[in-house]
Amino acid sequence: MIKKNKATIYDVAEKAGVSRQTVSRVLNNRLEVSEETRQRVKEIMAELNFQPNAVAQSLSRQKSFLFGVVTSGLKYLGPSRVLSGITNKAEELGYGLLLKEVQNSNSANIIPVLDWFKAHQVDGIIWAAPEVEDNRQWIKDVLPMIDIPIIFLTMEEEENVTIVTTDNFTGARVAVNHLIQKGRKNIAHISGPLDWWEARQRKMGWESALTEAGIHVDDRMWTQGNWSSKSGKTAFLELIEKYPEVDGIFAGNDQMALSILQTAPEIGKRIPQDLSIVGFDGIAESEFYIPSLSTVYQNQDELGRIAVTELVSQTEMKLKENKAVEPKYITIQPELIIRQSS
Amino acid sequence: MIKKNKATIYDVAEKAGVSRQTVSRVLNNRLEVSEETRQRVKEIMAELNFQPNAVAQSLSRQKSFLFGVVTSGLKYLGPSRVLSGITNKAEELGYGLLLKEVQNSNSANIIPVLDWFKAHQVDGIIWAAPEVEDNRQWIKDVLPMIDIPIIFLTMEEEENVTIVTTDNFTGARVAVNHLIQKGRKNIAHISGPLDWWEARQRKMGWESALTEAGIHVDDRMWTQGNWSSKSGKTAFLELIEKYPEVDGIFAGNDQMALSILQTAPEIGKRIPQDLSIVGFDGIAESEFYIPSLSTVYQNQDELGRIAVTELVSQTEMKLKENKAVEPKYITIQPELIIRQSS
């Protein structure tokens, strides 16, 4: 229960006629307390509405049961789904979360975030901000200097670093192969911003699938958006201009695919007859687009949950055996959902 | 900079040949330190990569510069936009965030969350989980017992409680009046789940506007969804069944509106000729639906930002003058965006 005037372990000890240590033992469910004493202390605790002070515990234990989470672009669907998975799994496993959102992750604004987490004694860090630009560099620079376990999400494999990510490359290949199977001959791509690793992976998957099918890839066949529907529209119009024979598009995400569905009929292209579309992400709404959108579903909730599970095992490993866990590269396979747009 | 072996205030003091107090003074930018000493201490700090331990500071100061944030349904767009506003403004004002996501907020799982926040010495709490069911009751029960400032989001006005919310009622009225002006005679509503306060407000706004226009409202004229597109489709089909003469729909949110846009043509209703649609929320994608969706835009980012601003002012008020701020009911007006669907 919540109370204004906070009782401390000291008050409980005094009222129960035991030492503070004994109270602490009861608090931590240690065995070496007689059942009788334990009961009495517990009663007094209830009576005084005693609540242990977590800050004092953290300081004393040198362990906070808190993880730091770095996110970015929370106003978009993807990052928040990941965060949702993180919050749920962390709750399950008894950890709290300290949250920071960063705008863009260049080394300059990363250091303060890590320092802040460290000052707050977090037991581990989940880096859930996407890899953009020079991410790689700071990892190499900074990581060796920090002694807190970190898990990275959505990032290229890297030595000595644990990473959890969707397999964007394979996901893209599956999408494009599907279009090929549907008999499409001129399959274009509208990529996300290419300073994002995910965007690059999906583009590479598209290229890979085409090349494998003996189709030559050149720069007429793709344009770049910034994930938003608005940018998708612009990118689509640009694409049509320079690659008019296009009859299939693999879009970097569902939002950009959406604007293709809207714009194509306006310029006389029927979907899927004249133009087949496949998106990426598998957001819930994509089923209700017109026509319903084929897409590559990635389970971002699961991504977050795995990250937490992994982090917990790393922190406990570190605590118990005082040895680091060997880093892992964990990959989740996305899943093609075929609907009317292809 | 991040370093493994953490230097303490004690190490700095020793190396600088001063007392720990003096180091603490430099740390807190107190004036009563000679410029010379200050410089020397600062140099040593840099040299040792000294980073103050925030946990120790919190314990000692009895102030953490941390806010607790309770959210719900993070995997949906609305809550994460609000959270985004919160993170950004908190960062700006120098506060960190402790995040908890709750599934549903009945008294049973609320108390532990509040207790947890309190144990962690948060300076204030933002309750960003929507009002569902018996929310009201626990507020009355629990609030008087807690001495930490709390701001609630999206909730009915309540004595002695500070609340920040979109004016859902007025927003709904504006939407429905727009449909009336467009000459629609049979304006229906697909509501969100009515245990949500927001859903009730929007439904009441719809009723109010119709009643004011002299149109009788009865139960044939509305059905209920659960915010998802899928539920919107079901609710729409049900509505068409019992209210076939419908020629305008105000949907409880954009996702549910989306599935109407998809389903209506399938049953021979053209939009907007036979059926005008207005949604609620104004999500970015709604502009790219087919046809583009008229909607009531609410600025959820701003909602979060205001909540933080308000909370900071309350905590500082409490600290300095030791008197509570008078509670406010802050309302943000949403904005009608007219597009092709109406």
Place this chain on the structure above:
DNA sequence: GTGAAAGCGCTAACAC
């Protein structure tokens, strides 16, 4: 201007 002492609330290590 600077330092010594006490304390924030709790836990770990060692006694008995």
Place this chain on the structure above:
DNA sequence: GTGTTAGCGCTTTCAC
């Protein structure tokens, strides 16, 4: 089983 003694790292009196 239980208590004593030291801290965890920092800030806040109150001296000087």
